[in-house]
Amino acid sequence: MRRDIVNGMHNDFDRCYRAVQAKDARFDGWFVTAVLTTKIYCRPSCPVRPPFARNVRFYPTAAAAQREGFRACKRCRPDASPGSPEWNVRGDVVARAMRLIADGTVDRDGVTGLAARLGYTVRQLERLMQAEVGATPLALARAQRSHMARVLIETTDMPFGDVAFAAGFASIRQFNDTVRAVCDLTPTQLRRRAFQRSHDDVPTSGVMTLRLAVRTPFAYDGVFGHLAATGIPGVEEVRGETYRRTLRLPHGSGIVGLTPRPDHVTCQLSIDDFRDLPAAIARCRRLLDLDADPEAIVEFLGSDAELASVIAKSPGQRIPRTVDEHELAIRVVLGQQVSTAAARTHAARLAAAYGHPVDDAAGGLTHVFPSTADLAEIDLRHLALPKARQRTVTTLIEAIDTGELILDSGCDWDRARAQLLALSGIGPWTAEMIAMRGLGDPDAFPATDLGVVAAARQLGLPDEPKALAGRSERWRPWRSYVTQHLWTTLEHSVNQWPPKER
Known part of the structure; x- marks a missing residue:
């Protein structure tokens, strides 16, 4: 992926449509494809036959597609793709807002608190977000809540009341209505489908086991080796092939274990307060730099003659970051x-x-x-x-x-x-x-x-x-x-x- 796609790729119809025709997974997270005839939105890499161009619209975020009345595809699950790397390589107010929303700021402090953190009025911020990402901060937070609810429904046996609370919904009714609107399935149907597909034991509610998506190539030795070598005794440790550490979260503390795989990271998470789940997951992704765009980095740096051999030897490096x-x-x-x-x-x-x-x-x-x-x-x-x-x-x-x-x-x-x-x-x-x-x-x-x-x-x-x-x-x-x-x-x-x- 090239630097010239960073700003508003969803506005380039021809380029987006070519990515959809090629089912190119490198573009997952950069935009979503909405089909007018089915009212469904998908990842660019969705395995179904590409729709006719006349029936397609492209949106920068799942929240923007949901706002226009589209539901998530049940096959490619676009709401589970890695986040857009765009928000991690930009320093402008929209990118900063997107990073704070991912960390749960709207759920904790409201849109007013988010705007104050950025030094803008609510009206100014909403206008900027609507113009660039097609959705207000509240709509983006709602999309994040529905994604978190889906993850918990499909990967844990938590009661639905606890799922609603953990995902940030104000009531069970709001939770049920949102899941049905976004996924076109009830929470019960979602869980039944997920457990029918899974060959693993159903996880218990004490420790949640999640799969953190990652773009490939993923040279995880560098980031995990760095975290292990610099780990603070008592705060961090390595057991087998798992890096573990404690977390200080807005409503309590937690412990996470992260085990790298070639195309994902297995995350075992235990937290004091379910309200902290979105923030904990966002911070784990940030710690491992999982929303980076390795294709763009490899392509650009690999063209430097003096760096080419180093890049080619271990493409897909991530920055060892932090949870705090x-x-x-x-x-x-x-x-x-x-x-x-x-x-x-x-x-x-x-x-x-x-x-x-x-x-x-x-x-x-x-x-x-x-x-x-x-x-x-x-x-x-x-x-x-x-x-x-x-x-x-x-x-x-x-x-x-x-x-x-x-x-x-x-x-x-x-x-x-x-x-x-x-x-x-x-x-x-x-x-x-x-x-x-x-x-x-x-x-x-x-x-x-x-x-x-x-x-x-x-x-x-x-x-x-x-x-x-x-x-x-x-x-x-x-x-x-x-x-x-x-x-x-x-x-x-x-x-x-x-x-x-x-």
Whole structure:
């Protein structure tokens, strides 16, 4: 996929129709195909015979199709496809709004809260969203609720009342009416069909087992190896081929286990409050960068002669991200100028001293990483760091806690960089690492990172940071992925999956 399709692909009828005729799965999530004669919308890769062009309309989102009265196809299940990568590579207000909606902001704070987070009035935001994605924030949140309800109906044995509550519906009646309207089936019919298709045991309601869709190619060794190597004892662990960690969520805590497969990730999730399910799933997808568009990245970066061999060796790299932007920022500062092992030790001390305890019967997880509010009165004895680094950590915590520094899924990437660099002790490396792994900016580039410099030297690229930064201009807007590819060339524990025994 090319960069020229990012903006409004659904408006290019010929290109969309060719993708539908080819049943090209690379376009799943970029748009949906609505058929006027059947009032059904599908993925581009739907296996049924393509409809006649005169009977087709293309929409940018499932919510836009639902708003026009179309129902989801029962065969290709377009509401279960990976999310559009468009919202993760753009920094404008619509993309920021889409990321916040995916994190459950509308369900928790309403459209008014969403607009306030973005610095717009409700009317301004609704006008922008309607113009670009064909639906209001409320309609998008409704589509997300119906998708979450379908996942729970089809993959768990939860009572329908619990499903409605977990998916964010205000009542059982609203839940039933929405599922019937969107899927053209009752919740009971959906569950019966799903269990007839499945050869697996029906999961229990204690631990939910979900399948997280992913675009291929999926070079999961890099992202899982990195998360394993940098994992905080008590907060993260690896058991067999599963990466596990605790989650701090809006209404409680949770534990997730993620097991990579070539075309999906198996997610085993346990949470305190069902209302947190959409946010937990969104954060797991974000942690593993599952909504990336690997075809576009491989095509663009593979055309660079000096990168071509590295890209071809392991296409489909993902950025090792985070489930919590504040946690990641603190961890990056703790890791300044120290080894991976030392950074893990410093973070583990904070988690043990200030984190919320959890009960993990299935493993060795003990704490959720503390929030900035938990760390507001931190005792410096728990920071075995030089005095200057201690001040940087406490300054960062205070800036986040007071709102001086905004780091969340909907923040402005460039503004966040400027706010970070204004804090004493935070330089370009720290700001770029937080932008890349915490905020998901696909074009972050830590040119002074020792691993990046060492890998660049091996490949015959400039190894002086200023010259390397200049050379990186031709890799825009995918420099974060160049960073990950460079890291994979090194002999380092971040490239070992499953990890060797520590």
